[in-house]
Amino acid sequence: MSLTQVVRMRVFQCLRCDECCYFDNEERGPILFEDELARLRALARARGFDIRYRELNINGVRVYRWLMRGYCPFYDREGKACTIHAVKPLACKMYPLLYNPNTGEVLISKECRWVNEALSAGERLGLSNFPEETKALEEALARLYKVKVRIHG
Ligand code: SF4
Numbered sequence: 001m002s003l004t005q006v007v008r009m010r011v012f013q014c015l016r017c018d019e020c021c022y023f024d025n026e027e028r029g030p031i032l033f034e035d036e037l038a039r040l041r042a043l044a045r046a047r048g049f050d051i052r053y054r055e056l057n058i059n060g061v062r063v064y065r066w067l068m069r070g071y072c073p074f075y076d077r078e079g080k081a082c083t084i085h086a087v088k089p090l091a092c093k094m095y096p097l098l099y100n101p102n103t104g105e106v107l108i109s110k111e112c113r114w115v116n117e118a119l120s121a122g123e124r125l126g127l128s129n130f131p132e133e134t135k136a137l138e139e140a141l142a143r144l145y146k147v148k149v150r151i152h153g
Pocket residue numbers: 020021030072073074075076081082083084085088089092
């Protein structure tokens with residue numbers, strides 16, 4: 001009799017621990033594309049505040065560092081939820097995946113509690129553990145490198 005070992009892959013499921021919506025250093029704020037910045041500014045103004053940002057350039061594409069300290073102004077601390085979840089920027093959608101344009105590396109952030117727990121449990125993590133976040137990562141990379149996917153032939 002042969003035994004088949006079924007290995008179940010853990011798919012990332014946010015624990016809503018709030019850690020990634022808190023910024024102790026404004027240089028670690030999410031990177032925004034131009035349209036995302038405009039959308040966030042409109043949403044912020046509707047709530048009576050504005051957001052701070054600094055212009056950056058990645059591969060000739062103008063992007064912006066969202067400068068904030070403490071909890072993100074769109075974070076609902078009581079409900080432990082992002083109040084703009086459906087329209088949050090790609091950088092937030094792809095987390096805990098990070099992209100380093102200087103090295104071309106995609107990183108899985110150990111600062112994420114789910115990642116930490118999975119690693120502590122001996123899990124070997126890769127992009128396949130993060131299907132939804134990988135889609136956001138791919139969209140961000142396509143925008144930075146102007147990659148278009150099309151059917152060949
Ligand atoms: S936009 Fe939402 S997910 Fe992104 S940092 Fe703010 S609260 Fe968190």
